[in-house]
Amino acid sequence: MHNSKKTISTARGVALVRAIEMTRPASQRVASDPYAHRFCNPLSVQGMRLVNALGISRLIGVEPMMNFAIVRERAIEALMQRELADGLGQIVILGAGYDTRAYRLGTDVPVFEVDHPLTQANKREALKGVVDPLPQNVRFVGVDFDHDDLGERLSAEGFDAHKRTLFVWQGVTMYLTAAGVDHTLAFVANRAAAGSVIVFDYYDNREVSQGGGATIRFFTALMGEKTTFGIDAGDIEGFLTRRGFVDVQDDGPEAMARPYFTGPNAGRPMAPGVHIATARVP
Numbered sequence: 001m002h003n004s005k006k007t008i009s010t011a012r013g014v015a016l017v018r019a020i021e022m023t024r025p026a027s028q029r030v031a032s033d034p035y036a037h038r039f040c041n042p043l044s045v046q047g048m049r050l051v052n053a054l055g056i057s058r059l060i061g062v063e064p065m066m067n068f069a070i071v072r073e074r075a076i077e078a079l080m081q082r083e084l085a086d087g088l089g090q091i092v093i094l095g096a097g098y099d100t101r102a103y104r105l106g107t108d109v110p111v112f113e114v115d116h117p118l119t120q121a122n123k124r125e126a127l128k129g130v131v132d133p134l135p136q137n138v139r140f141v142g143v144d145f146d147h148d149d150l151g152e153r154l155s156a157e158g159f160d161a162h163k164r165t166l167f168v169w170q171g172v173t174m175y176l177t178a179a180g181v182d183h184t185l186a187f188v189a190n191r192a193a194a195g196s197v198i199v200f201d202y203y204d205n206r207e208v209s210q211g212g213g214a215t216i217r218f219f220t221a222l223m224g225e226k227t228t229f230g231i232d233a234g235d236i237e238g239f240l241t242r243r244g245f246v247d248v249q250d251d252g253p254e255a256m257a258r259p260y261f262t263g264p265n266a267g268r269p270m271a272p273g274v275h276i277a278t279a280r281v282p
């Protein structure tokens with residue numbers, strides 16, 4: 001992803017999905033982000049809400065992708081909390097976009113938000129007077145994944161390679177090149193402390209290539225991007241162990257939705273071919 005306007009529009013698209021979730025009654029929200037609306041045009045939130053209420057998003061296949069974005073937000077936030085409770089030393093959020101979990105986790109451990117400098121500048125501007133000052137443990141690391149050395153940039157901002165780290169890579173791999181994905185995985189596998197964990201979502205190559213990925217392609221096109229990367233979900237364990245990781249876990253759409261789409265949320269449709277993987281640095 002070279003175009004900075006596009007990087008911002010995908011970040012804004014995900015914030016919009018979170019802002020729409022916030023318009024549900026509190027008891028029916030799967031994920032809560034009280035700051036999401038700061039990054040969105042209020043008309044877009046109300047417009048999309050209407051499109052949802054009329055059943056149009058379900059008809060055109062956008063609702064299952066929005067639901068996926070909400071479930072992954074909640075599932076990864078739960079993992080962040082579990083890992084913090086388990087004595088984590090630091091968190092790195094790769095392609096953080098308008099993710100605001102760092103300001104709501106209630107932790108003192110360093111959180112490195114890595115993203116394109118332009119997206120970060122917009123984020124800080126939108127949060128002025130709202131989350132102000134930003135928590136001291138949050139550090140912004142401006143990186144263009146296609147051109148900059150992630151390790152160098154993180155070290156310059158105080159990343160400690162001896163601390164057990166959680167790397168969160170949410171909503172990013174699908175927009176990168178295979179080489180870009182490999183560079184980042186190699187950095188985590190080779191440079192992070194033993195016991196560090198990476199969590200990321202990805203699209204199943206089989207789903208995307210066999211024509212079933214129309215929903216995914218349509219959604220990403222709506223966000224102003226193209227899907228450039230996927231993994232064969234049947235080989236995710238091999239994919240990650242070949243790159244130096246252990247303890248690979250993978251959840252497809254049903255497994256991801258099961259804990260959250262219950263009660264008033266039962267029956268919310270999930271997109272096919274979407275996965276969350278976690279793996280550990282030995």
Ligand SMILES: C[S@@+](CC[C@H](N)C(=O)[O-])C[C@H]1O[C@@H](n2cnc3c(N)ncnc32)[C@H](O)[C@@H]1O
Nearest residue numbers: 001007010011014095096097116144145170171
């Ligand atoms: C779909 S957004 C996801 C944002 C966030 N993780 C979330 O879930 O809300 C993708 C993010 O990856 C970042 N990104 C993509 N390609 C990038 C690149 N080459 N360099 C820096 N950041 C990039 C974008 O700026 C954007 O914030």
